Amino acid sequence: MKTASPSTLDLTDACISQEAPSAESGTQRRRDAPLILLPHQNEYVGHIALDIGGSLIKLVYFTKGSSDASSSAGGKLHFVKFESSKIEECMDFMEAKRLHRSNGGNEPMRVKATGGGAFKYAERFKERLGLILEREDEMSCLVEGCNFLLKAVRHEAFMYENQQMIFEETGPDLYPYLLVNIGSGVSMVKVDGEGKYTRVSGTNVGGGTFWGLCRLLTGVNNFDDILTLSSQGDNSNVDMLVGDIYGGRDYTGIGLSANTIASSFGKVINTSMEPSDYNPADIAMSLCRMISYNIGQLAYLNAKRYNLPRIYFGGFFIRGHPYTMDTISFAIQFWSKGEMSAKFLRHEGFLGAVGAYLKVPSLQIFDGSASASEAQACFVERFTVGAPVTGGEVRGPAIGSLSDKVTWVEKFIAAAQPITETAKTEHEQALQQPRLYRSGRSSNKLLSRESPQNSEALLSRLGSQPHISLNVGVLQYTPSSQPFPLLDPRIKYDPSTTDINNDPEEMSYWIEVLMQGIPTVVEKAAASEGNTSDSLRRASTFGRVLDMHLRRLSAEPGAYGQLGLADLFELREECLREFGFEDVYRMDKERENAAALEALPDLLDEVDKLDGPERLLALIQGSLAANIFDWGAKACVDLYQNATILEMYRQARTKLSQRPWHVDNYDAFAAAWFSTSAASDVGDGHRGGAAPKSSPPFKRVLMFVDNAGADIVLGMIPLAREFLRLGAEVIMVANALPAINDITAAELRGVVARAAETCPIIRAARDAAVSTLAAAGGHIPPVAGALPESSMAQELPVARGQSGHATVARPVVRTNPSPRRLLPHATDFEDQPETPTTAARKGMFGESYPSLWKDPRLYIVSSGHGSPCLDLRRVSAEVAEAAVGADLVVIEGMGRALHTNYHTRFRCAALKLAMLKNAHLAERLFGGKVYDCICRYDPAPVQSYLDDAPA
Numbered sequence: 001m002k003t004a005s006p007s008t009l010d011l012t013d014a015c016i017s018q019e020a021p022s023a024e025s026g027t028q029r030r031r032d033a034p035l036i037l038l039p040h041q042n043e044y045v046g047h048i049a050l051d052i053g054g055s056l057i058k059l060v061y062f063t064k065g066s067s068d069a070s071s072s073a074g075g076k077l078h079f080v081k082f083e084s085s086k087i088e089e090c091m092d093f094m095e096a097k098r099l100h101r102s103n104g105g106n107e108p109m110r111v112k113a114t115g116g117g118a119f120k121y122a123e124r125f126k127e128r129l130g131l132i133l134e135r136e137d138e139m140s141c142l143v144e145g146c147n148f149l150l151k152a153v154r155h156e157a158f159m160y161e162n163q164q165m166i167f168e169e170t171g172p173d174l175y176p177y178l179l180v181n182i183g184s185g186v187s188m189v190k191v192d193g194e195g196k197y198t199r200v201s202g203t204n205v206g207g208g209t210f211w212g213l214c215r216l217l218t219g220v221n222n223f224d225d226i227l228t229l230s231s232q233g234d235n236s237n238v239d240m241l242v243g244d245i246y247g248g249r250d251y252t253g254i255g256l257s258a259n260t261i262a263s264s265f266g267k268v269i270n271t272s273m274e275p276s277d278y279n280p281a282d283i284a285m286s287l288c289r290m291i292s293y294n295i296g297q298l299a300y301l302n303a304k305r306y307n308l309p310r311i312y313f314g315g316f317f318i319r320g321h322p323y324t325m326d327t328i329s330f331a332i333q334f335w336s337k338g339e340m341s342a343k344f345l346r347h348e349g350f351l352g353a354v355g356a357y358l359k360v361p362s363l364q365i366f367d368g369s370a371s372a373s374e375a376q377a378c379f380v381e382r383f384t385v386g387a388p389v390t391g392g393e394v395r396g397p398a399i400g401s402l403s404d405k406v407t408w409v410e411k412f413i414a415a416a417q418p419i420t421e422t423a424k425t426e427h428e429q430a431l432q433q434p435r436l437y438r439s440g441r442s443s444n445k446l447l448s449r450e451s452p453q454n455s456e457a458l459l460s461r462l463g464s465q466p467h468i469s470l471n472v473g474v475l476q477y478t479p480s481s482q483p484f485p486l487l488d489p490r491i492k493y494d495p496s497t498t499d500i501n502n503d504p505e506e507m508s509y510w511i512e513v514l515m516q517g518i519p520t521v522v523e524k525a526a527a528s529e530g531n532t533s534d535s536l537r538r539a540s541t542f543g544r545v546l547d548m549h550l551r552r553l554s555a556e557p558g559a560y561g562q563l564g565l566a567d568l569f570e571l572r573e574e575c576l577r578e579f580g581f582e583d584v585y586r587m588d589k590e591r592e593n594a595a596a597l598e599a600l601p602d603l604l605d606e607v608d609k610l611d612g613p614e615r616l617l618a619l620i621q622g623s624l625a626a627n628i629f630d631w632g633a634k635a636c637v638d639l640y641q642n643a644t645i646l647e648m649y650r651q652a653r654t655k656l657s658q659r660p661w662h663v664d665n666y667d668a669f670a671a672a673w674f675s676t677s678a679a680s681d682v683g684d685g686h687r688g689g690a691a692p693k694s695s696p697p698f699k700r701v702l703m704f705v706d707n708a709g710a711d712i713v714l715g716m717i718p719l720a721r722e723f724l725r726l727g728a729e730v731i732m733v734a735n736a737l738p739a740i741n742d743i744t745a746a747e748l749r750g751v752v753a754r755a756a757e758t759c760p761i762i763r764a765a766r767d768a769a770v771s772t773l774a775a776a777g778g779h780i781p782p783v784a785g786a787l788p789e790s791s792m793a794q795e796l797p798v799a800r801g802q803s804g805h806a807t808v809a810r811p812v813v814r815t816n817p818s819p820r821r822l823l824p825h826a827t828d829f830e831d832q833p834e835t836p837t838t839a840a841r842k843g844m845f846g847e848s849y850p851s852l853w854k855d856p857r858l859y860i861v862s863s864g865h866g867s868p869c870l871d872l873r874r875v876s877a878e879v880a881e882a883a884v885g886a887d888l889v890v891i892e893g894m895g896r897a898l899h900t901n902y903h904t905r906f907r908c909a910a911l912k913l914a915m916l917k918n919a920h921l922a923e924r925l926f927g928g929k930v931y932d933c934i935c936r937y938d939p940a941p942v943q944s945y946l947d948d949a950p951a
């Protein structure tokens with residue numbers, strides 16, 4: 001996306017980073033782009049757009065840059081709204097956020113605007129903020145915004161049936177549809193495709209009518225108060241029902257049940273009651289039903305008339321109000337005889353503003369022809385501190401700095417206590433009596449209250465918040481992200497292994513786990529910044545906010561759309577970042593990296609004494625055992641009380657010498673491994689037989705790694721090294737941003753550099769990768785083809801320096817003189833006499849295992865993620881690039897390989913390695929116990945199967 005260049009940047013202390021563009025760089029920006037640091041520049045606002053309606057002003061603005069280190073052109077799209085009568089408040093907000101200065105200069109700034117207010121208030125915006133409103137057609141904006149949101153936001157649309165939100169993913173058959181926008185008035189637009197639409201109908205009886213009549217009849221002014229009031233009412237006190245006319249009976253002949261509204265407000269004709277005798281709540285409810293039902297009926301008739309299979313309802317009239325959605329849903333179901341369902345939108349009233357935003361000519365944020373999965377790879381919704389309490393509502397002045405935010409939370413927590421308390425009650429009830437929640441009867445239903453009675457009870461208890469919170473977060477935009485290209489195209493990808501949305505008990509369990517973990521994380525966070533008073537304050541605010549999010553989700557599982565377990569874990573990391581905690585476990589990771597690096601040479605020594613098959617087994621055992629370094633699992637943190645991580649690792653290894661492991665496809669993996677390379681083990685004294693082949697079984701291996709410390713150093717690095725020896729290229733993929741004790745790509749570069757100091761294989765492979773990247777302009781070239789026969793003779797690793805000259809890797813003198821046995825079951829070869837062949841083959845590495853290794857490369861790339869789980873719906877451009885030609889995907893760790901992706905199928909072979917560190921998950925998903933291990937291997941699907949896949 002292009003943005004205007006700001007001309008009033010704060011250039012104080014600005015500098016161009018001297019950092020050499022290389023694979024060593026910790027950032028994810030294009031390797032050839034210089035990094036300009038502007039330490040004092042405020043949040044840069046790229047674009048804003050307004051939709052000024054009859055009732056509400058909708059403001060959408062984009063802030064450049066993001067917490068996601070992977071995005072250079074990325075940023076965040078924010079959504080806020082104000083009452084149209086409070087236009088000055090809207091301008092105060094824009095001024096405080098300096099949105100009117102986002103082009104940088106004193107030049108008047110042009111802003112896209114739609115809605116009638118773009119005419120009505122044009123002068124005022126110019127006068128006060130110097131903004132020139134560029135008007136855009138309202139219908140066009142509405143449609144464009146709707147198309148965008150349906151494609152780019154994963155669970156934008158939902159149905160509402162039996163008090164349940166049923167989320168929907170946009171499929172390829174989006175068009176044609178009817179868009180019904182219920183604002184002050186109502187527009188009905190037939191949408192046939194990108195840019196193809198016709199306004200087919202509308203009605204003057206809309207949200208403004210409801211609001212206005214409510215004011216007249218009940219005296220209540222504020223819309224939220226009106227909603228609250230209506231939810232406490234009973235419309236049958238004012239509405240004439242079929243049963244009232246038919247003596248309590250249904251009118252079966254025409255399919256009307258006794259409780260169908262025959263005549264809205266029809267009972268008020270009863271002259272025995274004074275108009276003032278009627279309960280305002282009943283009146284508000286009756287009005288809500290009357291208007292919703294009427295709109296639902298008109299919508300159905302128009303859909304029918306134009307043969308449109310789907311109807312989406314937008315506009316702020318809906319506001320997630322259960323009765324409104326219920327009534328509209330009922331109307332559509334009833335008139336279509338159950339053939340159609342109303343679909344609602346989480347961004348409700350923001351469609352027009354989003355559409356106006358997309359009209360900025362230089363903006364290429366969204367290509368209308370992109371598929372939903374391509375669009376969704378670039379946009380991810382984040383829920384900031386405001387979400388659990390305010391949704392899109394601006395309350396009080398704009399929050400500028402982090403300390404403002406902390407203060408705001410501290411103040412607001414007190415004010416929000418009733419909500420939090422209610423939510424807490426809900427949560428506790430859910431835990432005690434899961435009956436309250438509907439179990440997953442139909443496949444994608446979100447849990448909700450069992451019956452309308454419960455729903456009403458809930459609503460009255462919620463008091464100030466009668467509606468379902470449709471919290472819209474901030475849309476984080478990362479233009480370079482894309483779906484992982486190696487996903488099996490025949491299978492719909494869903495990262496979650498457990499569908500917490502369909503399993504209320506699972507949802508409660510994991511929310512509880514995260515809640516119980518809060519005190520530890522708060523403590524860790526403050527300690528990571530030396531327990532200064534500022535860090536203590538931010539840490540406790542972080543804890544409160546995370547707690548609030550979790551309580552909100554516990555009470556209203558659909559409040560943030562449909563979140564998976566991975567999203568819950570990521571929410572915690574995002575909350576930490578929001579309060580300025582960049583890397584809570586940094587010190588633990590550093591300490592553990594150092595300890596594990598000390599032990600690495602001895603481990604490699606021991607491993608190298610084993611022959612091929614035994615060595616491979618030892619390496620896999622090692623990587624499973626090393627996954628025990630996990631600060632995210634209580635079971636492991638408890639173990640650290642009494643043992644060092646290396647001790648825990650050794651114990652785990654001992655246990656792993658017992659096979660089979662809980663899931664154990666090791667033999668299939670080993671068979672694949674040795675299918676080619678074993679044949680080349682001719683004459684090494686351990687194996688024999690077939691003639692050598694010229695290519696390794698895996699040419700390029702993509703390894704999604706997990707934790708720092710023992711996990712990466714003693715588990716993944718030795719395994720990677722073995723792939724290198726096999727002749728494969730290895731791409732280690734690590735997080736862009738910290739998450740618990742996971743290693744980041746930047747840290748991994750440092751760790752690999754340290755490992756390279758003692759291991760020539762790693763050093764040569766890393767150096768080769770660095771020079772390949774330099775030669776290819778920062779890109780990872782496609783996988784090198786099959787190795788020539790002659791490579792068999794070439795066993796010396798050749799490393800090319802930056803200059804391009806070949807340098808032979810030097811043998812390294814070990815610094816650690818006291819080898820400690822790490823492999824409890826290792827066969828000791830030390831005293832065995834060497835045959836001449838093995839002596840020759842061992843070469844400078846002391847190998848007993850001949851290598852196909854020609855010029856292997858070890859790349860390190862960033863996933864673009866900051867989560868302990870792995871969502872392959874979006875990966876960094878580098879990962880996508882590196883995936884080309886990969887024939888093995890290794891996924892390690894509980895978060896990446898078990899919580900997510902356990903069932904994921906790829907175009908190529910896959911190896912999933914993890915230790916079960918949570919007893920509940922072990923039992924539920926695997927019928928196993930804590931510390932059991934999983935080694936799952938899926939061979940590549942047959943090519944013909946993939947060839948048949950849809951494009």
Ligand SMILES: Nc1ncnc2c1ncn2[C@@H]1O[C@H](COP(=O)(O)OP(=O)(O)O)[C@@H](O)[C@H]1O
Nearest residue numbers: 053054055056183184207208223315316317349
């Ligand atoms: N906080 C609120 N204040 C006023 N009206 C609201 C509010 N929330 C929802 N509404 C309803 O939404 C309607 C406005 O919807 P919106 O989509 O913004 O339309 P418009 O562009 O015509 O202002 C109002 O008429 C009212 O029925």
Ligand SMILES: CC(C)(COP(=O)(O)O)[C@@H](O)C(=O)NCCC(=O)O
Nearest residue numbers: 630632633634868893894895896918
């Ligand atoms: C957060 C984790 C997924 C990280 O595990 P990893 O991916 O590092 O193996 C895991 O620690 C976890 O699921 N913890 C749940 C909390 C607990 O058991 O205490």
Ligand SMILES: [Mn+2]
Nearest residue numbers: 706707742868
């Ligand atoms: Mn981890």
